[in-house]
Structure formats: structure tokens, C-alpha cells
Amino acid sequence: xxxxPYLRKMPKSWWLAQRRYTSYMAREASCVFIGxxxxxxxxxxxxxxxxxxxxxxxxDALQSPPGLVFHAAALVFALIHTLSWxxxxxxxxxxxxxxxxxxxxxxxLAHYAVWVVVSAGVLLVARV
Amino acid sequence: MAKSNKPIVWSLxxxxxxxxxxxxxxxxxxxxLAVPLGLMSLDSLSYDRMLVLAQNPFAKIxxxxxxxxxxxxxxxxxxxxxxxxxxPKGRIAMTVCYGAAALGSIAxxxxxxxx
Amino acid sequence: xxxxxxxxxxxxxxxxxxxxxxxxxxxxxxxxxxxxxxxLNHIKDNIDRTLSYRWSCxxxxxxxxxxxxxxxxxxxxxxxxxDYYPNKVxxxxxxxxxxxxxxxxxxxxxxxxxxxxxxxVIPKQERAVDEGxxxxxxxxxxxxxxxxxxxxxxxxxxxxxxxxxxxxFVGPAALALAHRYNLDTRDAGREQRxxxxxxxxxxxxxxxxxxxxxxxxxxxxxxxxIQQTKIASTIDWYKALLKPWGKR
Numbered sequence: 001x002x003x004x005p006y007l008r009k010m011p012k013s014w015w016l017a018q019r020r021y022t023s024y025m026a027r028e029a030s031c032v033f034i035g036x037x038x039x040x041x042x043x044x045x046x047x048x049x050x051x052x053x054x055x056x057x058x059x060d061a062l063q064s065p066p067g068l069v070f071h072a073a074a075l076v077f078a079l080i081h082t083l084s085w086x087x088x089x090x091x092x093x094x095x096x097x098x099x100x101x102x103x104x105x106x107x108x109l110a111h112y113a114v115w116v117v118v119s120a121g122v123l124l125v126a127r128v
Numbered sequence: 129m130a131k132s133n134k135p136i137v138w139s140l141x142x143x144x145x146x147x148x149x150x151x152x153x154x155x156x157x158x159x160x161l162a163v164p165l166g167l168m169s170l171d172s173l174s175y176d177r178m179l180v181l182a183q184n185p186f187a188k189i190x191x192x193x194x195x196x197x198x199x200x201x202x203x204x205x206x207x208x209x210x211x212x213x214x215x216p217k218g219r220i221a222m223t224v225c226y227g228a229a230a231l232g233s234i235a236x237x238x239x240x241x242x243x
Numbered sequence: 244x245x246x247x248x249x250x251x252x253x254x255x256x257x258x259x260x261x262x263x264x265x266x267x268x269x270x271x272x273x274x275x276x277x278x279x280x281x282x283l284n285h286i287k288d289n290i291d292r293t294l295s296y297r298w299s300c301x302x303x304x305x306x307x308x309x310x311x312x313x314x315x316x317x318x319x320x321x322x323x324x325x326d327y328y329p330n331k332v333x334x335x336x337x338x339x340x341x342x343x344x345x346x347x348x349x350x351x352x353x354x355x356x357x358x359x360x361x362x363x364v365i366p367k368q369e370r371a372v373d374e375g376x377x378x379x380x381x382x383x384x385x386x387x388x389x390x391x392x393x394x395x396x397x398x399x400x401x402x403x404x405x406x407x408x409x410x411x412f413v414g415p416a417a418l419a420l421a422h423r424y425n426l427d428t429r430d431a432g433r434e435q436r437x438x439x440x441x442x443x444x445x446x447x448x449x450x451x452x453x454x455x456x457x458x459x460x461x462x463x464x465x466x467x468x469i470q471q472t473k474i475a476s477t478i479d480w481y482k483a484l485l486k487p488w489g490k491r
Contacts (some may be wrong), residue, residue: 002258002259003258003343004258004259004341005258005259005341005349006258006263006264006341006342007341007342008264008338008341008342010338010339010404010407010408012213012214014165014404014407015176015212015213016214017314018314018315019456020454020457021235021404021452024452024453025209025212026208028205028208028212029209030205030448031201031202031205031206031209032202032206034144034148034152034198034201034202035201035202035203035229036202037152037155037156037198037205038194038196038198038199038202038232039199039232040159040397041155041195041236042195042196042232042235043237043238044159045182045191045240045243046235046239048175048178048243049239049242050178050180052145054155055175055178056175056395059170059173060160061213062160063163063164063170067160068160068161070160071156071159071160071161072160074156074160075153075156075160075161076231077151077155078148078153078156080150081149081152082148082149082150082152082153083164085145085146086149086151088451088453088470089387091456091464091466091467091471091472092467092470092471092474093398093469096385096386098382098455099381099385100385101385107179111149113149114150114219115149115169116206118150118154118209118446119150119153119154120164122151122154122155123154123158124160126158126162126168126172126173126247127168127172128270133480134443135476135477135480136475137477138447139477139481140474141472142477168296211408211448212404212408216466228297230402
């Protein structure tokens with residue numbers, strides 16, 4: 001019997017075929033906004049170094065409609081990143097207590113707790 | 129198969145991912161949404177306040193970390209995402225992604241030192 | 244009384260006559276305690292003797308009957324018709340593997356990768372028989388036990404898009420198997436396994452999609468094994484960097 005194995009091509013749109021693959025892509029796409037936001041901070045600091053007028057223009061740009069749209073989208077994707085990162089954290093750090101492994105939920109909860117504390121801290125510094 | 133040098137990039141990816149997971153949402157909220165939503169005064173981001181902050185050496189280090197690590201995280205993730213959607217993970221893709229992160233990092237350092 | 248029936252659409256491929264695979268639909272009786280494998284056995288026994296597929300235990304322990312069922316990698320003995328009825332059930336061979344014939348895939352690549360990670364205890368020193376067995380506490384066993392549960396069913400390779408994109412990727416099961424031995428207190432072979440596990444085609448091709456662990460019928464969680472290996476390999480790398488005078 002002659003063999004003729006058939007290799008199926010992987011479609012370029014593989015990530016659209018299943019909902020979980022698409023969620024993965026959304027998580028990966030968050031990097032565009034995370035990266036863009038880092039660059040935004042650099043621009044802001046640059047404007048700060050240039051002087052009062054330039055920095056004022058930067059603040060105005062932040063509050064402009066495109067600025068708001070960007071921030072809204074960036075926040076959505078930043079939250080996708082945060083939530084997905086936290087949910088995967090237990091897999092990277094198994095904690096053993098005696099003969100049993102700590103349930104993943106505990107690790108996730110700890111991440112959320114730290115997140116709340118850090119966010120509250122930053123907000124306090126910003127307001128003061 | 130030789131042992132990879134991926135760890136160096138991956139540790140930046142992991143560090144940046146961790147930092148941005150904790151810190152980026154609240155920062156985005158502050159710079160973009162808190163003021164228009166009326167939850168914060170624009171004075172919080174005023175020129176004078178920000179200048180004092182940015183001139184503090186400790187704050188410079190923190191600001192650099194907050195820019196640098198998420199930038200490299202994003203660069204690495206972008207590279208793998210481009211590969212996922214069909215672009216080859218070749219020299220060009222790597223130069224664009226990591227190059228952009230490098231330029232951003234240098235720009236951040238220069239600006240922070242100048243303030 | 245008319246019997247309830249279900250349509251099963253199977254991807255057929257006969258290398259001696261077919262250029263490309265094509266679907267063939269069969270009508271099978273519906274029983275609420277039947278699995279897809281029962282439907283396939285019914286087809287082979289009563290309708291079409293030429294249908295080829297692998298199976299053995301019919302109880303999700305041998306790992307033979309992995310197939311794509313409505314686009315999801317599943318063990319056909321572990322996929323109940325009642326979860327699909329009255330809709331059509333589409334059965335295809337596992338994704339990312341070449342098709343040998345009908346639902347039978349070419350598994351050579353998988354086998355080679357399993358072997359490549361040295362899946363056996365490599366002790367620091369050979370132990371004489373009269374020294375007795377290795378001793379291990381329940382706590383030590385707990386560290387690696389879940390990774391011993393792999394039944395080599397390859398559902399994780401079918402689920403993994405990185406394996407699809409980069410066939411050189413060592414893959415979830417093989418890397419989980421390496422991790423199983425690395426975590427075993429009887430073993431001292433992690434350094435040797437790193438040649439494969441820490442290579443570019445090892446853990447570094449993984450982007451933590453996580454579908455491997457989702458597909459695994461034995462809750463092995465290969466994704467966790469890979470992430471832990473990435474961290475351990477990274478720590479190794481920095482240690483080597485900071486201690487160039489260390490043992491090499």
C-alpha cells in the first residue's frame with residue numbers, strides 16, 4: 001500500500017475560527033495600546049521639558065476628543081491585559097502547602113488585592 | 129538545538145507585563161479619563177506639579193521603569209502577534225519591534241535626564 | 244416506532260484514490276448514552292467497513308481516539324452524542340497532523356519529540372538494586388504528579404496554534420513530560436533536558452495561548468509546565484550570566 005500523507009494548510013484566519021482563539025488575539029493586541037501609552041508618557045515628559053506652553057498644549061491634546069477616544073480604547077485593552085495576566089498567574093507560580101497545592105484562586109485574589117492597593121496609592125499621589 | 133538567548137527578551141516581557149498589569153490601567157485613567165469625568169482637577173497634572181515630580185531623581189527612575197518595561201513587553205508581544213497573523217518572525221519584524229522599543233527607551237532616558 | 248437518528252459528517256481520505264479529503268455523511272441511530280466512538284463503530288460495523296480510525300480502551304485512558312469533533316480536539320470516547328443531538332456531528336482527524344487515511348494521523352513527529360526530552364529518571368548516581376527503592380514523601384509526589392497523567396492523546400498539539408504555525412515546536416505534551424521529570428526528586432537530568440526544552444523550538448515558541456490545557460482530558464495543564472520552565476530557564480540564564488566562573 002503506497003502512503004500519501006495529506007497535510008492540511010493552517011488558514012491565516014485561524015484565530016477567527018474559534019471564540020477562545022479570538023480572545024487570545026484580543027489579549028495579544030492589548031500590547032499595541034500598552035506600547036503606545038508608554039510612548040505617550042515619553043511625549044508628555046518631552047513636552048514638560050520644553051516648557052509651560054508646550055506642556056499646556058499636550059494637556060489640551062489629552063483632553064481632546066481623539067485623546068479621549070484613545071484613552072478609552074487604551075483602558076479597555078489595558079484591562080484585558082490585566083485581567084488575563086492575573087488569571088494566568090497561578091500557572092506560573094504553583095504554591096505548595098504541605099502535601100497539597102494552593103488553589104489558583106488564592107493567587108489570583110492576591111494579585112487583585114495588590115492591584116487595588118497600587119491603584120489606590122497612585123490615585124492618592126495624583127490627587128494630593 | 130542550541131540553548132536560546134530568548135530569556136533576556138522574555139524577562140523584559142514578563143517584567144513589563146507584570147508592571148503594566150498593575151500600573152497602566154490607573155495611569156490611563158488619570159491622564160485620560162479622570163479629568164473629563166470630573167473626578168479629578170486638571171491641576172493634578174499641572175506643569176508645576178509635574179515638573180517637581182519629574183525632577184525628583186527617585187521619580188525619574190520610577191518613570192523610566194514605567195516607560196521602559198511595558199515598552200519592551202509590548203515590543204515582544206507585537207512581534208509574536210505579527211507572527212501569529214502570518215508575518216514571518218524575521219530580521220525585519222524584529223528590527224522594527226525591538227528597534228522601536230530601543231528608540232523609545234533612549235528617548236525616555238534623554239528626556240528624563242534633561243528635565 | 245421510528246428510531247431517533249443523528250447525522251455524522253466524517254472527513255474521508257483514501258491515499259490510493261483521493262487527491263484531497265472530502266466529507267461523507269452517515270446517519271446513525273441516536274442513543275443518549277452513546278459517544279462519538281460508538282457512532283463510528285456503528286458506521287464501520289453496519290454501513291461502511293472502509294472507515295479507518297484509531298481507538299482502544301473506550302474509557303479515556305489510552306489516548307488513541309483523539310479527533311476534531313465540531314472543530315474541537317476531543318477523545319471520541321469522551322464526546323457524548325447527547326451534547327450535539329439533534330445537530331450534525333462533524334468528525335475530522337486531529338488538526339496540525341498529516342492525514343494518513345480517514346481519521347488516522349501521522350504521529351511520528353509527536354513520538355520523536357516525546358523521546359527527545361529524555362522522559363526517564365536520570366539519577367545523580369546510579370543506584371544498586373540492593374540499595375532499595377528511592378523514597379519520596381507525598382509532598383514530593385504532589386509537586387509533579389499532575390504531569391504524570393498524560394495519556395499521549397495529542398489533543399494539546401491539535402489545539403496549539405503555535406504548533407500549527409511552527410511544526411518544529413517541541414510542543415505541550417513533550418514539554419510537560421520534561422517538566423514531570425525535572426520536578427521528580429529522584430531525577431538529576433534537568434540540565435540535559437534543557438538542550439531541547441530551553442531551545443528556541445522548546446518553551447520559547449510558546450505564547451501561552453493556553454488551549455493545550457483547555458483541551459487536555461487529564462488536566463495535566465501543559466501550559467503551566469511550560470510557563471514554569473520558561474521562568475526556570477530564565478533564572479538559569481541570568482545565573483550563568485552573573486557567574487561565568489561557575490560550573491560549565
